[in-house]
Amino acid sequence: MSDRNGPVVGIIPAAGRGVRLGESLPKAFVELDGRTMLDRAVEAMLASAVVDRVVVVVPPELVASVAATAPARVCVVAGGAERTDSVRAGLAAAEDAAYVLVHDAARALTPPRLFARIVVELRGGRSAVIPVLPVADTVKSVDRDGRVTGTPDRSVLRAVQTPQGFEAGLLRRANAGAGDATDDAGLVERLGEGVYTVPGEPLAFKITTPLDLVLARAVLAAGAPVGQES
Numbered sequence: 001m002s003d004r005n006g007p008v009v010g011i012i013p014a015a016g017r018g019v020r021l022g023e024s025l026p027k028a029f030v031e032l033d034g035r036t037m038l039d040r041a042v043e044a045m046l047a048s049a050v051v052d053r054v055v056v057v058v059p060p061e062l063v064a065s066v067a068a069t070a071p072a073r074v075c076v077v078a079g080g081a082e083r084t085d086s087v088r089a090g091l092a093a094a095e096d097a098a099y100v101l102v103h104d105a106a107r108a109l110t111p112p113r114l115f116a117r118i119v120v121e122l123r124g125g126r127s128a129v130i131p132v133l134p135v136a137d138t139v140k141s142v143d144r145d146g147r148v149t150g151t152p153d154r155s156v157l158r159a160v161q162t163p164q165g166f167e168a169g170l171l172r173r174a175n176a177g178a179g180d181a182t183d184d185a186g187l188v189e190r191l192g193e194g195v196y197t198v199p200g201e202p203l204a205f206k207i208t209t210p211l212d213l214v215l216a217r218a219v220l221a222a223g224a225p226v227g228q229e230s
């Protein structure tokens with residue numbers, strides 16, 4: 001059990017290569033209207049006013065250059081081969097945390113109010129809290145031949161975003177366990193611990209493909225109040 005008033009440390013995994021985006025530099029360093037995805041993610045986290053400090057996890061060769069321009073309350077560490085490895089590196093630099101918020105740099109337009117929504121639940125006694133949205137498409141499971149094996153009831157499905165918030169000790173235990181997962185909550189679920197949901201934000205979409213990049217730039221060009229509102 002964490003100290004309910006203890007520090008919240010944000011961890012921003014930004015060490016991916018962005019293969020699916022296909023740009024010539026690591027994805028977190030691609031610019032959206034003059035500011036990198038990473039800078040936007042850090043600024044939103046700090047603007048939320050619910051995070052005490054931020055650990056940014058970047059490709060090893062970029063640690064020195066990112067650290068040289070990092071704002072106050074932000075430290076920079078080297079990431080690993082998989083996202084889970086990068087989160088582990090972030091956790092190692094968050095030794096003082098009572099709670100951690102793990103947030104993809106790739107969700108660069110996330111409104112600050114989403115961080116606050118997660119922290120309210122953590123301080124209220126939840127150990128693991130994630131933002132989700134309803135699923136708009138029908139989802140099928142398929143076998144290796146592409147043959148449909150089932151149609152899950154859409155009403156119980158949710159698309160999962162970040163920031164994902166945890167009692168720090170719980171995420172340390174989950175992350176130290178064997179195996180990988182596509183999100184941090186998945187590791188916590190494997191421990192048999194409850195993971196709770198709060199409403200996500202459409203603007204917290206993950207910039208994964210070139211089309212996502214077009215969408216993000218269009219949102220900014222349209223003058224949406226991204227990063228300003230709390």
Ligand SMILES: Nc1ccn([C@@H]2O[C@H](COP(=O)(O)OP(=O)(O)OP(=O)(O)O)[C@@H](O)[C@H]2O)c(=O)n1
Pocket residue numbers: 012013014015016017018019020021027028057079080081082083084086087104105106107206207208
């Ligand atoms: N070894 C890794 C892989 C991913 N990430 C981060 O985890 C977030 C979500 O990952 P994703 O969107 O898949 O980014 P990439 O791994 O860069 O994308 P791709 O799979 O297309 O290469 C991103 O902010 C990414 O930088 C990370 O810190 N370390």
Ligand SMILES: C[C@](O)(CO)[C@H](O)COP(=O)(O)O
Pocket residue numbers: 083104160161162182183184206208
């Ligand atoms: C953590 C995550 O953003 C939740 O939706 C997602 O699972 C990351 O997946 P990726 O393939 O590493 O982008």
